[in-house]
């Protein structure tokens with residue numbers, strides 16, 4: 001029976017799929033792009049249509065289309081496979097092992113159950129918004145400028161205060177009636193429990209509030225942000241959010257991202273706003289590349305997630321003190337990741353939601369006119385202000401510190417010149433300061449680089465490299481196996497991973513008749529284990545790159561290379577055995593075992609002859 005993995009791979013074009021996330025350009029028979037998983041300026045991320053894999057030569061990340069979906073969307077293997085299957089028009093439930101049966105009762109894994117609860121909860125809140133009690137919330141949305149279709153698109157809702165008996169458990173009751181256990185409902189985060197006397201009681205967390213569901217990147221609800229309605233005199237905060245759960249990680253989620261995703265790619269940027277309503281209204285008026293953090297400051301985690309989709313981050317925070325601080329912090333974090341940062345400057349106390357509601361064109365214009373972060377801080381510092389000499393000096397110090405962190409050299413020199421004009425200090429002097437500042441930044445960056453050591457940089461040993469090269473050459477030029485059939489049948493690989501790969505390769509080749517042998521291509525190799533297949537294709541693409549410039553017409557160069565590797569591997573293996581032999585001789589000498597010594601010396605001579613023969617042959 002065919003596996004779902006095979007069918008998904010057959011039906012999905014990896015180049016097309018990855019192109020949905022980043023720009024790929026043809027490079028020989030492969031495609032190349034900037035790696036979404038590490039910082040880089042020259043592309044070392046390769047996608048091979050023939051081999052159905054991707055591989056980054058910079059950070060060594062690689063795999064097949066499922067691995068890519070896992071990494072890119074932050075999914076588990078099964079989730080990624082399911083998503084791709086559905087995209088390809090396949091029904092995962094028809095395949096063995098893909099039915100929701102991770103648990104013996106057939107209800108699915110913990111995560112699957114939670115996803116179902118969150119979906120049911122979202123539906124419940126959506127329906128409640130249409131009820132009589134929900135009218136207050138509905139009116140609130142409309143008063144903020146939302147259209148009914150926007151309310152639907154973002155699946156906004158309302159959480160009822162009470163059930164029919166007057167208890168604050170409307171949601172809890174509903175979920176229970178659908179067969180979810182109290183423990184499962186608690187775990188979803190929308191309900192909490194408390195002790196009353198001897199009994200355990202439950203209470204809906206968001207009751208009486210307007211509900212903004214928060215979605216993961218695939219558009220599945222994972223949590224909620226609940227806003228108090230106008231006139232409500234609750235003692236709790238304006239917003240109540242889902243606490244950390246298995247699905248809800250506020251430190252990495254971005255509100256609106258599932259809808260913004262295609263636009264971020266199209267516009268080549270993401271706009272970061274402060275609140276949920278800002279995002280909703282922004283989308284409503286056509287600024288669709290907007291997202292917001294979920295009640296936390298912008299973090300490294302957010303930026304690392306976003307950089308897979310775009311290299312430009314536009315910050316649009318309130319112009320008040322807190323907003324300016326958040327802008328500075330956000331910009332510095334993004335610079336560390338070598339992202340291009342822009343700012344949309346807003347006046348103190350302005351809500352993007354209000355601008356978008358009152359004057360959609362104005363918000364669209366503003367969104368198009370983002371400026372550089374330094375430009376923004378220069379304006380803050382120097383516009384409409386007369387400064388004393390001391391003030392200028394301290395401003396210059398602060399701005400130089402910021403300039404030092406900008407990744408772009410062009411931008412740096414531009415702003416040093418500008419600063420020199422503003423504070424009337426010679427450019428040279430400022431450049432000196434900048435150099436000193438940069439030196440200290442570079443030092444602190446260098447201390448962190450150790451952690452970025454990739455497997456590529458690890459010393460793998462000459463023998464492993466030879467073995468890898470031999471297998472990689474056969475993957476790319478299968479004909480060579482038959483050209484050098486005798487040598488290839490006798491080659492012995494010692495590193496365990498190459499050994500297992502080779503075992504399957506041989507099995508595959510042996511199963512072919514002469515006619516199909518002629519036509520076998522590099523993408524044809526099939527493996528029983530997906531892990532081995534991925535390992536093998538990694539090797540294949542590595543060697544393909546190394547052989548990139550050789551002539552493929554007659555395979556002469558490739559054959560020479562293969563022979564060279566075979567000879568050298570043979571010699572390495574013989575030398576190793578010789579070392580063992582020499583050690584045995586030493587022991588025998590110590591023990592005075594003459595018979596054994598004689599035998600060992602004979603063996604050693606034979607060995608030396610073999611090594612010599614091997615050398616003469618090549």
Ligand SMILES: [Zn+2]
Nearest residue numbers: 035038056059
């Ligand atoms: Zn990479």
